[in-house]
Amino acid sequence: MITYDLSCTLKEGLWYYGEPYVPYEMERVGTVEANGYITHKQVMTSHTGTHLECAKHWWDDYDGVEKLSLDKIAGKARVLRFACEEQPFYGIDVDMLKEAGADKLEKDDICIIATGWDKRIAKENYTWESPFITVEAAKYLTDKGIKAFAIDAPMFGDPRDGMDYVPADLELPDYVFSRKGIPCILGLVDVDKIPDEVFFIAAPLKMEGADGSPVRAFAIEL
Template identity: 30%
Template sequence: MQKQWIDISQPLNSRIAHWPGDVPFSYSLSVTKEQTGSVNIGTITTSLHTGTHIDAPFHFDSKAPSVLDLDLSIFIGKARVIDVSHLQEINAEQMAAFPLEGAERLLLKTASASSPEIFPDKVTPLSTDLASLFKKHNICLIGVDVPSVDVPDSKEVAVHHAFYQHGVHILENIVLDHAPPGDYQLIALPLPLEGADGSPVRAVLRPLEAGTGKEETQ
């Protein structure tokens, strides 16, 4: 029997934190079963960057691909969880000390992770030199447990740009509390939003057997 999937998504509800100035998440019933005689129908409003989500390059480059242009294989496949919570900043020299060979996708557990209901006033900074290191190891996706790979007050979003220029895509606001360091199968598919700058995802992991690339059984 295969091990169960681990949900690494933030639950979307009225309490979830959102970027200051962005549209907060809201769900409500447009009509009820009592009104229609048959079904409840709900409506949501939200920024595409609330909760667990991917950034399309169009988010920070108006000439770059939007969500529907992205290859779905980026968001499905082997991923490695690495605990960097002891680091005050994360740069290429520090990351080179971790096992990156064959990672394909990298999910970072940082010291700055907080409650989904609290928007952090600071995050562990990532350096732009990580982009070339990740490209060297053929890493196509970087995931972080905070709202952004750049510090929240950044206007240049240099880390976003560096990752895009090196073929590294971005997954943000993941929850790694129940995912120990190791290799996993990741599914984090965006919605098929034409022309969109990002998308909420339901991100899940399933452990892989050490050194085999096969899903663990129990």
């Protein structure tokens, strides 16, 4: 069995979205000398590193991530590849999805978007110039019946729409997926190393009422 790790490493200095989000921090609070063991305090948000976003991120009256069925984030996945080449604000529309093979997506597949943007993970403007999909592209994928969406970028809506504040009158790809109960996984890495069809898993922490969670995402060759 060949397994591919698709998660970034959580460490200090890792990218984050800016306020009101907070950067990742780890502090040793238990030591062998004082306690006979080692333990750490972690400071992060529910959208740190490779993470899952659910509808609770947008609307208070939706279930938290602990209610998410694990069937939603484990299953057969198809990778759609795009020649982003680190181009800022690389927008993916319906025609581009079709050219990348989205017509082969089947009901209850997981759709993985591969842009290569993870190569910029330590560079300036990794978040602010992220690739994205259009609202129409998100609607196309929901019509295909996908059960989860994943991308190797920190955003899948146009980052120019805002991060610290999102205007209420906007329509976002995030809303399209969330209304349909489709969880989204962001910040994948090394998707260029996996086959076009894999078994994909992105397991969130079971945190009550959380609007998302860091995940350990990985793929297994079919």
